[in-house]
Amino acid sequence: MWNSSAIDRRSFVKAAGLTFLAPLQPRALMALDRADAVYASGMRTANGSYAVATVSERGEIVDQVTLPARAHGMACSQVTGMTVAFARRPGTYAMIFNPRGKKEPIIITAAEGRHFYGHGAFSPDGRLLYASENAFDTNRGVIGLYDATSRFERIGEFETYGVGPHDMTVSDDGRMLIVANGGIETHPDFGRRKLNLSSMQPSVTLIDAATGILIEKHSLPSQWAQLSTRHVDVDANGRIWFACQYEGHRNDLPPLVGSFAKGEDLRFVELPEETTRRLANYVGAIAINRAQGLVGVTSPKRGASVTIDAKSGRVLREDVVPDAAGIAAAKDGFAVSSYEGGFLSTKSDVAWDQHIVRIAAV
Numbered sequence: 431m432w433n434s435s436a437i438d439r440r441s442f443v444k445a446a447g448l449t450f451l452a453p454l455q456p457r458a459l460m461a462l463d464r465a466d467a468v469y470a471s472g473m474r475t476a477n478g479s480y481a482v483a484t485v486s487e488r489g490e491i492v493d494q495v496t497l498p499a500r501a502h503g504m505a506c507s508q509v510t511g512m513t514v515a516f517a518r519r520p521g522t523y524a525m526i527f528n529p530r531g532k533k534e535p536i537i538i539t540a541a542e543g544r545h546f547y548g549h550g551a552f553s554p555d556g557r558l559l560y561a562s563e564n565a566f567d568t569n570r571g572v573i574g575l576y577d578a579t580s581r582f583e584r585i586g587e588f589e590t591y592g593v594g595p596h597d598m599t600v601s602d603d604g605r606m607l608i609v610a611n612g613g614i615e616t617h618p619d620f621g622r623r624k625l626n627l628s629s630m631q632p633s634v635t636l637i638d639a640a641t642g643i644l645i646e647k648h649s650l651p652s653q654w655a656q657l658s659t660r661h662v663d664v665d666a667n668g669r670i671w672f673a674c675q676y677e678g679h680r681n682d683l684p685p686l687v688g689s690f691a692k693g694e695d696l697r698f699v700e701l702p703e704e705t706t707r708r709l710a711n712y713v714g715a716i717a718i719n720r721a722q723g724l725v726g727v728t729s730p731k732r733g734a735s736v737t738i739d740a741k742s743g744r745v746l747r748e749d750v751v752p753d754a755a756g757i758a759a760a761k762d763g764f765a766v767s768s769y770e771g772g773f774l775s776t777k778s779d780v781a782w783d784q785h786i787v788r789i790a791a792v
Contacts (some may be wrong), residue, residue: 469787470484481513483780485773489772489776490777511528515544521546547596562595562609575588590609592616594611596661609763610661610672624772628629631649646692650787658675661713673715675714687727713729730768733750735764737755737764752768
């Protein structure tokens with residue numbers, strides 16, 4: 431998640447130095463110089479290959495690194511600048527690179543009997559990488575622990591106390607892992623097929639980052655057992671926001687966004703019926719703009735981007751974004767990408783993937 435300690439653009443350029451800037455084309459240098467922020471996102475290029483790009487907030491591609499396969503979520507350490515692209519479920523690779531320099535990326539592979547779920551996060555000091563994973567033969571969600579000081583060697587794992595962990599994040603003080611257990615059983619032998627839609631158990635869990643002990647488990651109400659908790663973020667007050675994808679009847683109008691603080695019960699945002707229909711029972715990404723107290727969500731199903739006031743839960747704006755994909759905090763509101771190549775005011779000949787991470791900000 432982004433906060434006030436994020437790397438500013440000038441520090442980004444200074445730290446990058448000639449090793450980063452020398453290979454860039456003049457157009458990319460101009461894009462970087464004009465940017466109020468720098469982002470990273472996976473993409474499919476015009477020739478059908480996959481890459482991860484560093485991008486200005488205007489959507490101008492600054493640089494790109496080839497990926498071995500399609501990526502999904504991203505993570506970045508605001509201390510070290512190390513950035514990770516996680517393979518799309520049930521992928522088994524994660525690629526780590528440093529956009530400040532041109533060193534060879536590090537590619538890690540999931541442990542035997544595990545695959546990545548497409549998301550992860552760094553500890554606040556940048557020394558550990560956490561990754562959501564599936565122990566698929568025993569149908570257990572786990573968080574893989576990787577030592578960022580030793581070429582991301584896998585040093586252990588914690589239970590997520592749920593099935594199908596998707597997105598996860600870390601509290602600002604580094605003491606707590608926050609996991610969205612989607613409740614959906616999968617197995618790589620069946621590709622992306624969902625195996626237990628009639629017996630889902632979605633939840634959000636809080637886990638002690640030092641010991642792996644469960645702090646709290648928040649299961650969804652029984653009437654919303656098919657409401658898969660998929661993505662999480664944390665606001666400036668430490669409140670946890672979660673977004674859902676519904677696996678029930680398409681005519682239902684389930685709550686799709688909610689929040690809670692440690693020690694509280696889950697609380698859903700009462701979105702207007704029109705907004706819920708526009709999101710089509712599917713929130714693909716969520717982001718918090720801490721500086722402005724905003725929550726942003728996107729849905730590719732009907733092409734929507736929705737901005738919510740974090741304090742009141744009131745919908746402030748809705749935008750039509752065909753094939754809306756990623757969302758991240760911008761200087762004013764949110765930067766939104768699309769599978770059609772849109773990134774705010776720029777249209778590129780690429781297909782942006784589902785998530786964006788902000789890696790530098792003014």
